[in-house]
Amino acid sequence: MRDDTASTNGLLDSYDYIVVGGGTSGLVVASRLTEDPNVTVLVLEAGSNRLDDSRITTPGLALTTWDNPDFDWQFITTPQDGLHGRTVAHPRGKTLGGSTAIHLNLLAYPSKSGTDGWEKLGNHGWNFDTLRPYYQKFHTYCPPSKEVNELLALDYMDESVQGKTGPIKISFGDFHGPLQKEWPETFKRLNMKYTGDPSTGLGSGGHSNPASIDAQSRTRSHAGADYYSAEVKKRTNLRVLSEALVEKIVLEKSGNGLVVANGVRYCSKEGQSHVVHAGKEVILAAGAFQSPQLLELSGIGSRSLLEKFEIEVLIDNPHVGENLQDHAMASLSFEAADHIPTGDVIRDPKVFAAAIEEYNNSKTGFLAGGTYCSAFMPIADFLHDDGQAELMQLLDQHLKSDAPSTFPAQQQQYLLLKEMLQSKDDSSIHYCMAPFQINVHAGAAPTKYLMPSTEGNYMSIYAALNHPFSRGSVHINSTDVKDKPTIDPKYLSHPLDNEIMARHVQYMETLVRTEPLASLLKKDGRRIPADTHVETLEEAKELGPRTITSNFHPTGSCAMMSKDLGGVVDERLMVHGSKNLRVVDASIIPLEPRGNIQSSVYAIAERAADIIKEGPNH
Numbered sequence: 168m169r170d171d172t173a174s175t176n177g178l179l180d181s182y183d184y185i186v187v188g189g190g191t192s193g194l195v196v197a198s199r200l201t202e203d204p205n206v207t208v209l210v211l212e213a214g215s216n217r218l219d220d221s222r223i224t225t226p227g228l229a230l231t232t233w234d235n236p237d238f239d240w241q242f243i244t245t246p247q248d249g250l251h252g253r254t255v256a257h258p259r260g261k262t263l264g265g266s267t268a269i270h271l272n273l274l275a276y277p278s279k280s281g282t283d284g285w286e287k288l289g290n291h292g293w294n295f296d297t298l299r300p301y302y303q304k305f306h307t308y309c310p311p312s313k314e315v316n317e318l319l320a321l322d323y324m325d326e327s328v329q330g331k332t333g334p335i336k337i338s339f340g341d342f343h344g345p346l347q348k349e350w351p352e353t354f355k356r357l358n359m360k361y362t363g364d365p366s367t368g369l370g371s372g373g374h375s376n377p378a379s380i381d382a383q384s385r386t387r388s389h390a391g392a393d394y395y396s397a398e399v400k401k402r403t404n405l406r407v408l409s410e411a412l413v414e415k416i417v418l419e420k421s422g423n424g425l426v427v428a429n430g431v432r433y434c435s436k437e438g439q440s441h442v443v444h445a446g447k448e449v450i451l452a453a454g455a456f457q458s459p460q461l462l463e464l465s466g467i468g469s470r471s472l473l474e475k476f477e478i479e480v481l482i483d484n485p486h487v488g489e490n491l492q493d494h495a496m497a498s499l500s501f502e503a504a505d506h507i508p509t510g511d512v513i514r515d516p517k518v519f520a521a522a523i524e525e526y527n528n529s530k531t532g533f534l535a536g537g538t539y540c541s542a543f544m545p546i547a548d549f550l551h552d553d554g555q556a557e558l559m560q561l562l563d564q565h566l567k568s569d570a571p572s573t574f575p576a577q578q579q580q581y582l583l584l585k586e587m588l589q590s591k592d593d594s595s596i597h598y599c600m601a602p603f604q605i606n607v608h609a610g611a612a613p614t615k616y617l618m619p620s621t622e623g624n625y626m627s628i629y630a631a632l633n634h635p636f637s638r639g640s641v642h643i644n645s646t647d648v649k650d651k652p653t654i655d656p657k658y659l660s661h662p663l664d665n666e667i668m669a670r671h672v673q674y675m676e677t678l679v680r681t682e683p684l685a686s687l688l689k690k691d692g693r694r695i696p697a698d699t700h701v702e703t704l705e706e707a708k709e710l711g712p713r714t715i716t717s718n719f720h721p722t723g724s725c726a727m728m729s730k731d732l733g734g735v736v737d738e739r740l741m742v743h744g745s746k747n748l749r750v751v752d753a754s755i756i757p758l759e760p761r762g763n764i765q766s767s768v769y770a771i772a773e774r775a776a777d778i779i780k781e782g783p784n785h
Contacts, residue, residue: 172216172263173410173436181444182209182406184779185431186452187413187461189214190265191390191765192752192772193452195305198334198394199776201405208405209443211433213412214238214261218395223268224386225526226378226536232269233258234614239269242456242654243611249637249659255717256612257654259454263409264391266454267765270719272378272387273539274337275762276302278593279368281634282767284583284758288576289729290738295368298770302366305769306330309338309382318343319375319538320351325364334393335769338382339375342537345507345687346602346626350540351375353684357677359544371594373542379765385530390769410436414648416449416465417442418481421746426467426481428748448747448779452772455721455754456641459488460652462725462735462750463643467742476646482744486733488652489574490726491639492759494597494718495658497672497711498605498629499699501679502692509626510603511619543594543633543761546670547677550591558589565663574638575733576726580758584634588667594633596671597718597762598678601627606695607714616716621695626688628678630671631718633761636661641724658715668715669707676701720764725754739778747783751775 184200186193189212197210217223217238222231232238234256242257260266282295308329311321319339330337354360354373363370379388386392395407417430428449432442451458462468466481468488473480503509510533513519526534549558566581587593604625609615639656659665679688694700696714701707728734730743734757740749753768760767 172407175408175435175441178406178408178443179207181446182207183445183447184208184450185443185445186210186450187416187431188212188265188452188454188457188752189263189391189407189409190260190452190454191267191768192775193450194264194390194394195769195772196450196452196751196776196779197405197407198399199773200779201399201402204402204404206404210405210407211411211413211431212263212407212409214263214409216409217262218264218391223262223264225534226272226380226385226387227522227526227534229269229271230614230617234612236261238262240651242651245653245655247656247658249657250712250715254611255656255658257456257717257719257721258613259456262391263395263407264389267379267389268387268391270765272380272536273763274377274379274766275541275597276365276766277368277760277762278587280587280590280593281758281761282368284587285727285756287583288579288757289732290727290757293727293738298774301770301773302766303328303330304333304773305766306333306335306337308377309336311339312341315339315341315343318348321375323361323364323370323374328364328366334396335379336381336388336393337377338380339377340380340535340537342531342533342535344602346600347375347538347540349683349687350600353678353681354542356681359542369592371543371545373540376539376541378536378539380536385535412648413453413461414440414464416451416461416748418465418748420481425746426744426748427746445747448749450779451748451750452752454752455491455724456652456654458750458752458754459641459724460643460648462487462742464646464648472642476643478646482742484730484735484743486575486726486730487735488642488724489638489640490576490723490733490757491641491656491721492635492723493639493656493658494631494633494720494759495635495664495668495715496629496631496718497668497714498607498627499672499675499701499710499714500604500606500625500627500695502689502694503624503626504687504689507624507626507687509624511624514619540600541762542598544596544598544671545591545594546667547674548670555589561663561666562588565661565666575731576728576757579732581636583758584636587634594761595667597631597633598671599629599631601629603627604695605629607716608696623693625695628675630668630675632664632668633759635759636663656717656721659712665708665711668711669704672710673701673704673707718763720759722753722756722759722764725750726757727755728757740775749775749779
């Protein structure tokens, strides 16, 4: 077992498989492939090995890693026209474990109809029923205590459909307050009680999400800790090299016209460039921003863009870096009643120090992690017959069949999204209750707007678009891999996104006026943004552009679709026009899934490992 993962000592010249990226999907694939002792795998991770760092292992310290270059790539978008020119920060994990090592641990599952949409876009076998065993395979579910089960009204959870032997540990935690208790009860009174286990891909309403936290150790469970576990580290056929920045994939044209990935060129910790060869495949797992960046730097992308930077064009595919989707989220914060504790108390250094001491001594308290409160909901106004008619009118207005296409799969994707909006088995929004204030105007970085910048204690509700219509892009702006790509999600560029968002933002007023949640908030209390009320649809439409930021779930930039539809990889995740270059990460998702994408990335990587094991000629 090698402790110094940054050392190149003993590194071989060639491995069967080279995995670019030691994050969520990369470590899943590497771990599964090396179950066969006759297969050799090298993982190259640009970030450092911080598996034992308390800022990663402690669930409640996630924010201390954001906007910190030791943990976070610190991506930021271009100024967004739909957000009054604001930029949006995107924390992405730069360490072993990737973003699962620094995110907020919430575990959600996609809808069945949303995942089935992947297959309807031409990807045979990529449907919810096929993927469901992989959603179970990646995790082990730890059921809550009887007390927690009753407190959070978790009667909809079906233990029989949960994972039982997977590396990632899932639990509900033991730190809960009045806000967490009354959230599901509030939705119950609105006739929106959750029905069905979330992992079945069905159901809507208010509920509590488990988290990727080990119930025994009360530490973060993530790809770095659990797919690259102590047992996996002992495998002599697996080598993980950290602080190794991949500069490009070494490609050449073969006699039959296909491009062959011979290996990769990377820069080591010492600043020297090296080439390592791949006997079978190169597997790109660098995420939705950097996988397209590396493809373009290696000669796969739009001819006009590559020629602009004098990069040899090996595969001309203008769809690389396109089809970028993300969950835009709008928020309102409400002042909590005096007797209700919220996370804003951490502004007091003594409170924070006491929380650190409590966690270190007993692995309890809010730093040990608790439960996330969510709701998957269709547009409330459109649940009845008159509402359905209004919804149809809105869809017809903004989805005209003769409208010019801005991307090849537009007609097919929009038809699927239209079906999801009309279905009562899917949901257009993901509400989440955050027991702290969110103040987007405190700064673009989440370390600014998620920390208490305004006096008082607040509870926030944010609404994230589950199935956005807007499509953005991510592309290189130089030939240097150290230069971050240009990220333009084009938030709210499609008018339907703000129409849908506004109706859900407006519904927040109903939520905070409904008991028992209403009694936990100050009557006529302060709000963030100040003095903001969204009683009318026009007021709600104005709030979105003012407060929208990202829920940090970028997908789609190397989409799994036919090349004619704008795809970059086929249904076996092989890059179109290549013989042995695959992409395995969130960038291959052709349609943004419902809710947080952690579970989907794990499931995709688990299935990808099985596909790779089948061999290239399957």
